[in-house]
Amino acid sequence: MTDERLPVANLYPDPPLLDRWLNVPGHLCRKERWKLHDLALDHVRTACLEIGSWLGAGLGCLLSGTRGTEAKVFSIDLYNEDALQRQMLTLEAYDVDSTRLIRYDGPSQEIGKHWAIPLDLVFIDGSHEPEDLRQDLDLFAPHVGLEGVMILHDSRMPDEDEIADRVNRLYNLRRLSAQLRPAIEGWLVDQMGAWCELEPCHSMRVFRRKVLPQ
Numbered sequence: 001m002t003d004e005r006l007p008v009a010n011l012y013p014d015p016p017l018l019d020r021w022l023n024v025p026g027h028l029c030r031k032e033r034w035k036l037h038d039l040a041l042d043h044v045r046t047a048c049l050e051i052g053s054w055l056g057a058g059l060g061c062l063l064s065g066t067r068g069t070e071a072k073v074f075s076i077d078l079y080n081e082d083a084l085q086r087q088m089l090t091l092e093a094y095d096v097d098s099t100r101l102i103r104y105d106g107p108s109q110e111i112g113k114h115w116a117i118p119l120d121l122v123f124i125d126g127s128h129e130p131e132d133l134r135q136d137l138d139l140f141a142p143h144v145g146l147e148g149v150m151i152l153h154d155s156r157m158p159d160e161d162e163i164a165d166r167v168n169r170l171y172n173l174r175r176l177s178a179q180l181r182p183a184i185e186g187w188l189v190d191q192m193g194a195w196c197e198l199e200p201c202h203s204m205r206v207f208r209r210k211v212l213p214q
């Protein structure tokens with residue numbers, strides 16, 4: 001893959017900033033934050049989308065991974081004033097260029113019906129109801145171009161030793177990943193080999209498009 005941007009070393013935040021960045025509140029563990037950052041760095045050229053942004057930890061990873069580019073970062077959430085204020089504080093901590101961030105307020109299952117923007121990466125972490133996830137996949141996957149990636153949070157159980165210190169998370173994740181699995185597998189069957197699965201990270205499954213969207 002050609003990369004016309006700055007060398008990777010210049011894109012990484014400096015250590016004090018990095019420390020703050022990994023500690024801002026959110027549901028993503030440190031490994032997942034790095035993974036999201038690196039997937040954005042490797043795959044995003046023009047635009048990416050996060051469904052379900054809450055306090056902005058994932059958005060910070062996407063904005064940071066596309067640092068130094070003109071790439072747009074879209075976010076869809078059921079925004080409320082409190083979450084929005086806290087998200088803006090998070091992004092300040094990340095010290096990223098928020099002028100590239102475009103927020104949509106509303107259910108992704110409605111916004112997706114009118115979506116027309118090509119995307120290089122979609123990170124789904126919104127509604128965890130299986131029917132909603134399936135709708136998100138059906139509505140947004142067609143906008144992901146060749147070599148683009150779909151990332152699904154809470155979709156697998158990490159290795160036990162990775163979550164030994166977070167028992168509540170383990171219980172939640174066991175339930176969430178089991179409830180989402182049939183929706184994901186059903187979508188994959190209907191996609192008829194259009195995606196290959198990349199190496200997972202913690203609770204994230206990652207799929208890369210290998211066939212042009214129809």
Ligand SMILES: C[S@@+](CC[C@H](N)C(=O)[O-])C[C@H]1O[C@@H](n2cnc3c(N)ncnc32)[C@H](O)[C@@H]1O
Nearest residue numbers: 026027052054057058077078107108125126127
């Ligand atoms: C687990 S949090 C997201 C965590 C976030 N990705 C992070 O990096 O910490 C889930 C978010 O999804 C949003 N959400 C739930 N249902 C949604 C829907 N149908 N459409 C859009 N956003 C939704 C919630 O408002 C909440 O902010």
